[in-house]
Amino acid sequence: MVLVLSGKDVRSLIGPREALSVATEFFRTFDEGDYRIPERTVLADEGEGYVWLFMPSSSRALNALALKVVNEYRRNPELGLPHAQGLTLLHDLSNGRLLCLLDSHALTQVRTAAMTCVAADRLSSGGAEVLAVIGSGDQARVNAEYLKEVLRPSSIRVYSRSRERREAFAAELERLLGIEVTVCGSPSEALKGADAVLTATNSATPVLNGDDLEEDALVMSLGALPTRRELDLRTFERTSFVCADRRASVVKEAGDVIEALRRGVLREDEIAELPEVVRGSKEPVTSGIRVYKSVGFAAIDLFFSLRLYEMARDRKVGREVEL
Incomplete structure (x- = not known):
């Protein structure tokens, strides 16, 4: 039987x-996991407006293998369909048995937001008074919801390109979080006074001007493809600390980091890794402009899938099917 x-x-x-606790455990024990993380396979057609990602990972320490398949279709919302969807397969590594099928979109939301919270917890100096959110999709919403628990902002400032969407998003956040949410007409307006900034978009061009950032600000950027650039070069020029969820992934898969490296604004050895910060082998910087860059990677999908499977078995959540 397979749990769905x-x-x-x-x-x-x-x-x-709970997600923050799971993500912290993952980063703290990452070096002990004996993970195999092949490069992800990308199948994309910008003209047709879709991208498919195939991300396998295994761990002998966990005796598990996971394959996450996820896609994004730009025009799906116009058809009343989800923008992102997919499936994650969790297997027993010792015998190949399929244990669980998980919704990849929900898994990605949860683990991404948890990773962002780990970074915010380590790189902030006691929370944030004002959180700016650039973007109005599911990732922006879930990350803002999670960040409220760690940064405890008194207000949120929201911007996205569509006026209708940013107004609806702000109203949704205000209902969900119970704090003041202001709709802004430009990124620069959203960044004014913000000591924490979240960018969660699919933009191919920078969504903010680094000169608009406050002198002391934590920037959390979730762009995840070489063709996408959320942060401009000026942001990297002004930064005092750059931290990645995984350096090897970010330097190949984050378009803004790739451009900063190519232009000599950033060196690869200047990029810290979140596992180093969590373990204490790398001292974080908590003042000035700090950048956390996340593209996600398959090992944390495996770790979260296994923990969710164990939770579901214990709590009798989900549906068992015979394939």
């Missing part, structure tokens, strides 16, 4: 605090 976990199941199993 829907997106609703995944979100019911884990909240911000």
Whole structure:
């Protein structure tokens, strides 16, 4: 029998605090996991407006293998379909048995937001008074929800290119989080006074001007493809500390980091890794402009999938099917 976990199941199993604990455990024990992380396979057609990602990983220490398949279709919302969707397969590594099928979109939301919270917890200096959010999609919403628990902002400032979407998004956040949310007409307006900034977009061009950042600001950027650039070169020129979820992934898969490296604004050896910061082998910087860059990687999908599977078995969540 195979356990099937829907997106609703995944979100019911884990909240911000528990997800933060799981992500912290992952980063603290990452070097002990004996992970194999092949480069992800990307199948994309910019003209047709879709991208498929195939991300396998295994761990002998966990005796598990996971393959996450996820796609994004730019025009899907116009058709009443989800923008992102997919499936993650969790297997027993010792015999290949399929243990669980999980909704990839929900898994990605939860683990990405948890990773962002780990970074915010380590790189902030006691929270944030004002959080600026650039973007209005699911990742922006879930990350803002999780960050409220760690940064405890008193207000949020929101911007996205569509006026209709940013107004609806701000109203949704205000209902969800119970704090003041201001709709802004430009990125520079959103950044004014913000000591924490979240960018969660699919933009191919920078969504903010680094000169608009406050002198003391934590920037958390979630762009995930070589063709996408959320941060401009000026942001990297002004930064005092750059931290990646995984350096090897970010330097190949984050378009803004790739451009900064190519232009000589940033060196690869200047990029810290979140596992180093969590373990204490790398001292974080908590003042000035700090950048956390995340593209995600398959090992944390494996770790979260296994933990969610164990939680679901214990709590009798999900549906068992025979394939």
